[in-house]
Amino acid sequence: MKPSRYWPIPSSLFRLLVGLSVWLLAQNQGLGKVTFVGNGGNAVDYEITRSMDKIVDFLQIVQAGNSLPCECKESERDFDLCESLKKLNEPQRKQCESSLKQAAPELIRLIQSGQIEYRWSQDDLHVRERHQKAQERPVTAISQPDKNVMMIDQNRFVKLSTERKIALLSHELFHFVKAPDGQFYQDHQAYSAFSGPQGVRQLLNTLGARIALGAWRLEDFLGDRSKAYVHHFIAYRNTALSDPDSLTQNLLANDSRRYTEFQYRYYWGWHGMGVHWGSYDLDASSFVPGANTRLKTNNFGLTYHYRLFPFSPSLDEAWLSSQLHIDLSLGAFLSQGDYEIKDPYTSLRSDWNSRGWIAGANLMLPLYRGFWFIAGIDVRGEQYEIKELSIEDQHTSWGNTFGVSYGF
């Protein structure tokens, strides 16, 4: 028998390593706070743990007394979560905010105490509506507050997006909380401003959406990815302009000019205003043999901006789908500078004055910590004057733009 190349690990040591790993994981992920009952635990447990952590993070802010209205921001209008929030009337909105504030401490306690037992079900779950006895409605989760048990249809749960998981779990958690009237929240009851036969259900759906939305705003889903909903942006852009023959053959030898530009933009919702200061410094061979041309200009401009968000946002890909946008701009600029053409023997220098319009379409790709990558196209119409050469002309140039931006 050949000797083994592998040393067997003693079973006691193996058990010790596994136990230590589980303990470390539990410390990091808060597994100790949540009790699972199912097929011996599975990968979906993590989804609940993670969701519960997000819910607690948000509820702690509520508990701290912050004003958190039950409404979506303009920039969040395309979120699915906002469907229920947008339908609220004023009394319902106030009720939502009140219920959230009132229940927050108890919800936190429930989650952190681990008294709720989460049970995975591999079978479909159904509830029988009180007023429609003959019908059963398929559901993803069923809460039994008297038993401190939450049954979850694992197959349906795993298919939910992250924000829906949070909204669902938040909804279900409210069933374990008593309303100010001392009763548990039950779906088929009317409640305050939510006066319909399924009033509580509507309220809890709203609360679930609000908590999920709040969790998203807490950057838990974007992480340290850059966010589009901030108001201030500064940007550095570099634009390679392709000039027409009239300009290159009369004034410059190069086919292209390169502009560097600093921008500040302020956005409200989809709209924004920007100011930019740009400089252009070319020192290149000239259209005159043996001569060099130098054009150094400073540009100042004002632009109006409009942002297009091309994707329907999803919290699972929120960093990209909810933040990536196209910035459309239109504005005007003034330019002043020096034009010089020189060879080793003589030179000619003149003031350069120009003015014109600028339009652009720039893709804003979110990076990290407020930084963005910019890529796009610019087109600018420019009317310029070089007094010493008695030149007055106008042209349109196209440019490819790359740059970085920082939003705060």
Added chain:
Amino acid sequence: MAFKSRQYFAKRLSTLLLSVGMLWASACSLESDDSRNVIGERVEVITFTPDGNGDVSYYFDAQAGRIHRFDLSAGRLTDSFVVPQPDKEHRVFVPSSEAYVVDFVETQLTIFRSDQATVREDLNLPGTPISAAFDEATRTLVVYDDLSSIALVRLDEQGTIEQSWIGGPVFDPETLVRAGDFTSDGRLVLSFSNERIGVIDVNGSLESGSWQWQDQEPGIGLIDWVAPIQDQSDLVALHGESSLVIWDVSANTAITSTDLSEGTVTYLYKSEIPHFYYSESGTQKLFTIASDGSVNSTVVPLERLIKRSQISADQTRLTVGYTEVDGSLVVRQLRIQDGVTLYTDSFRSMDQNIYGFSQSFLLEIYPSGLGSLNIIDLATGNQKSIVNYNLPFFQ
């Protein structure tokens, strides 16, 4: 656009290289523009109008591919002509009346009028034109090439070529043309390799397409220089093997003869006042031929060999160009009467620039694509610059 630009710059680069090459060739050592062994005056990239004080200059600017006319007194560019084949070496010839500007490139001749109209003609000369002479009265242009071929070109007032004919270098199987010029009344006098001269019947030669001439024998050996004498239509100055003769072509006889057998004639110049330099026993002498045909000499207090020379119309000032031992170019103006230096300047960057001077002005032209030159008034030493004159032509 990119393809267009490459062509554009390739063309400009070739122009630049050509011009650098031309300047290098002419600047490494100062070449004399003496008029020995040519008909008329040598054609060069720069020329000054021979009448007055030479205050107009024509210059082929290789960077711009143009012949420029500069008014040196006013210090400005007054006219410019686009030449064919601008990437090639051009030579400029301008008659004293400035009725035409004649441009030579290879065997092609282009005549510019002041209204910018051009006449182009391929002369089909076997060689490269090296000199030309022009008779104002008959508007006859004679072009001489480096293979001793001669073109006779008759122009009308508009510069259009009425008649032209290329005469070979050989008059008969044993006779070559050596030198020549028009007399002040327009008779073409050529010297031959058989030590004789011929007074050419230009009309007859143009009509018949063969040389028609009257043979004469000055008896001074091989004649390498024929110069007209202002105000003396019958007289020409002839330089032979060891003497200078003032020759009457009508009377077929010598008026005066100067013995030059004891020394060496270095360079001979025509311009308005024909003159030459003669070295004898370490002394450099200037011989001038006055408008009455008299020959005078004076010692020039310079040791270096004079390669460029101009005499003022009043024969009081002499402007010379020569190279120093260290290679620098010196331009000096002397008072002929006593040899006192009136102006002197030295230029060390000869390998870059083109220099020329007339009786009154020194011109220093830089190889600038934008255009840059200095004009120095030899009488006052005042300096003017003309710059960026090429810029409009590139736009």
